[in-house]
Amino acid sequence: MRPFKFSTTADSNEVSKILIANPHARLLGGGTNLLDLMKEDVERPTELVEVGNIDVMKIVSPASATGSIVIPAVEKNARTANDPAIRENFPMLSQAILSGASAQIRNMATNGGNLNQRTRCTYFYDVAMPCNKREPGSGCGAMKGLNRMHAIFGWSDKCVAVHPSDMCVALAALDAVVKVQGANGKQRSIPFTAYHRLPGDQPQKDNTLQPGELITAIEIPKNNFAENSYYLKVRDRASYAFALISVAAAMELKNNKIVRVSIAMGGVAHKPWRASVAEKYLLHKEATEANFKIAAANEMKLAKPLEHNLYKVELGRKALVRALMQAANGGKTI
Amino acid sequence: MAIIGKPINRVDALLKVTGAAKYAAEFNQPNMVYAFPVRSTIAKGSVTAIDSSAAEKSAGVIKILTPENAPQLKAIDPKVKTGGMLGEQLLPLQDNLVYYFGQYIALVVAETYEQARAAASLVKVNYSKEKHAIDLNTELPNGYKPQKVQGEDAQVNEGKTAPVIDATANKISYTYTTPTENHHPMEPHASIAVWEGGDKLTLYDSTQGVMGARGTLAYHFSLTPENVQIVSPYVGGGFGCKGSQWGHMLLAAMAAKLVQRPVKLAITRQMMQTNVGRRPATQQKMAMATDDQGMLTAIRHHTDSYGNKSDFFEPSGKQTAVLYKAPLREITYKIAKLNIGTPTYMRAPGETPGTFALESAIDEMAYKMKMDPVAFRVLNHTAEDPSKKHPFSSENLLDCYTIGSEKIGWQQRKAEPGQLRKGKQLIGYGVATATYPAGRSAASAKVQLMADGSVIVQSASQDIGTGTYTIIAQTASETLGIPVEKITVKIGDSSFPPAPVSGGSMTTASVNPAVMAAAEMVRKELLALATADAGSSLKGRRPEDIGYADGNFFVTADKTTADSYADIMRRNNKNIVEACTTAMPASGSGLGAPTAPCMEAPIDKEENSDKEKYSFHSFGAQFAEVWVDEDFGTIRVKRFVSVQDVGRIMNEKTARSQIIGGVIYGIGAALMEETAYDHRWANPTTRTLADYHVPVNLDVPDIDVHFIGKPDPHISPIGARGIGEIGTTGVSAAIANAVFNATGKRLRDLPFTPDKMLLKS
């Protein structure tokens, strides 16, 4: 990899200044994604700032009066997944994190890094290939290439990549909020569904973070989904593979009637995809397989598959139904 | 003292788990520098200009090798036997031509690895691009029909089966396809080259064949072979991609010569996909017919595949020449040249894709005849080599079917697909036959018994993770009557007595007869000293009356009359008793040591691998139970039974590990492994192990391994055939057949990823 400066600056305002002044500066979380990209010469930062050292990352948030839970950006994925409060209140988030990567990687990976990990599109990773995300204007290698792993929703003619995270799919379904801090200590809260972007004309931008902003924490509001939620991941091997399709399905039931429902999909778009068409159909209906099937079919009607990922439409439909069935069944295998 | 066969722990286990076992890239040298290759980003054409000005200014850079300044190597001469085998007929940096994407076109040498890699990314290359060949079907019309495949005819009975097969309704005819695969051993290739003056070279290298590496390096650098030493004590897997010599080995030596410092060149996982061989994709057209009773009347097996810069092609018709009684068989090949990195041997080359096609087709034929697939195989079983008409040296395949059926619970299987389920999971059972040739080559070994009772065994063999160290120690221990703990095995160094490449599943069958013969000579020499020694209680005894164990000779009829090895050596003023022998199979040296330095061991011809009299093959039966998710098409192998007839088992534990590893390799081939190419650039898109999937723990079920264990009376006095490759054969067919039994879906295109299951109606 190319030479870079390594900073352990603690003052968050300083860090924001560094990030604004130098577009080639990057935050370093666990490094499980960034270092790989540096070795491949995809990311060429001239400066790395270690996240774990920054003051604002170390502030422990007080217990929230609203019952929400705040998870720090620098906390490791493994710790978040195994946190008893997360397991009890948001089991779907635990399942999602634990379905991703490997134990070793989850022990290194930070929550902030998980949100900002980049796509696994092979053309993005190979600097000999065209890629608008890596090099705007160079073309999209995947559009007419091997795109079996790519998007079926929300893609543009500039980019058809998917966001690779499992954790983020659960967070999208849980209506989490991303807490960020920018220049001069200015803080913002970004609803999770507005955090990641669709590629549009600027596939190089994965998210709506502004220059100089750091993710400090993720807040998950209280809900009543714990009983009836499930994270389902379908992949090419039994473990340690990115999702072909994943579904985070959560509902609140009263006498088997759906009073609140939230569904997000992974492996289908440039961001975690909220299945709002399916959600709308299901609200106030009975939790039955028949209803789930209609909801899933309605959602997948909007899919626009590419040359090699037609299978994702049918797989998505079946995965939606299975995840909803298992959620309705108390998270247990049907 | 039966040590051979015992499941003792690996003698190198502690070194490996503590990290003390040193692998090629770990032999750091004083004053060493690092090399990193620049690779082509086109698949065909030529390099017109290399601008290395930015790279030269980059920190730490010492030299950038291009065809302009690279040391000239002695050119390839197909007529010369170098003792080595280049993986591809292509020497690095000798001209500017490009034959595949990722080819080495320059090399950066710098003070550190990161500096070399950073500078490599700054090298700018201009090309003159030509249209590359990448599509097998487009290129096949320009392909060639090879004449020979591993010494045998490559076009057998061309066109002769059509009349038989066309004339009956009892036939099937399908095409089975397998993708390009890469070996991906855990340890990537690495070389450290050290020159002493201009005429002596040491190469620390991760290789399956130190002698071959020595031959190749000596030839192309015009050195005498004795002045080239290859050191490779531990190898983190090879599977064939370290069997021949590839460009990085030559590059390391070229760079070290040019900068006059030791050079380390460790290749990356990406280069493992482009520069060190692959199993080429195949399209296999199978057809067969039976009479009304289900007896096969003809089998046809045509393979289409590709090659590039070598004559190698995937010999996937091999098993079809050996299995089943069909009186007529047609086996043919057609090979196209593609601009893909050169193919090479990969674990069970030929049989791995070949048994997928043949054993899937046999299953389809059995279904067509409404016969049980095991019964169908039993009915068509042959007890002699159907092509050569020789008896097999030893063959117990029918026992394999019987034992395997029992262990998997074959009777639970429903003949009709889709009848068994648990929740959303459809359950099915499948069987396939495994087979692999049992090769043996010349090999030499030296055994030295020291005055303190310790033993050193030397042979230029290799342990590529299979357990060679351990079973050599067992062979020496049993033959000498000295405990394994006292035996030090030294292999992986070309300065030892020559031994063959660790490939073709022949190390055990080749090296251990040499070790045994040398150890016997040592023991006999020692006993002769004793029986001639007035100070010995064994004085005047006949050798046939003497037994040996734990470092002692004793009279078999009266064990108290004994003499210890240590005492005999002391009384005779011997610090060492040693012997070096070459075990030379009756059929010739094979792929083995052409320069045998030791005396030939006297071995009875009957038990010395005579290919004129016997056909040497191992056999097995593979049984799979699979669970298929009826919605998602995800396939999980839930149980696997592998029954193997591989001759005598040298070590129950390491042997079992070989079969387990082979089955896992087969699960990978069946369910996930594929090197994919984008046809526009002919580049592999599965560049990392996150894209090129191999099985992880959760993909691997309980694998029940059973050995028939009957020694092969004709392969060697030991009776052990090789075991490294057969475990992979038949596995993907057993899984395919089980998937059909579970779902009624017949997949003929590996690997069986969920998308293929979903799109198949």
Ligand SMILES: Cc1cc2nc3c(=O)[nH]c(=O)nc-3n(C[C@H](O)[C@H](O)[C@H](O)COP(=O)(O)OP(=O)(O)OC[C@H]3O[C@@H](n4cnc5c(N)ncnc54)[C@H](O)[C@@H]3O)c2cc1C
């Ligand atoms: C082989 C492999 C398999 C994997 N499989 C899966 C999988 O199946 N599912 C899955 O979900 N993930 C998977 N992952 C991805 C893994 O989850 C991510 O690599 C990890 O979450 C990234 O976290 P990190 O802390 O290491 O990030 P880093 O690599 O340190 O950083 C990633 C990015 O985030 C930025 N960043 C880090 N912290 C902050 C912050 N506080 N504020 C703003 N930006 C920040 C960095 O600047 C960088 O751009 C896999 C990874 C590998 C290598």
Ligand code: SF4
């Ligand atoms: S899909 Fe996006 S990331 Fe992949 S090549 Fe196209 S632009 Fe690049």
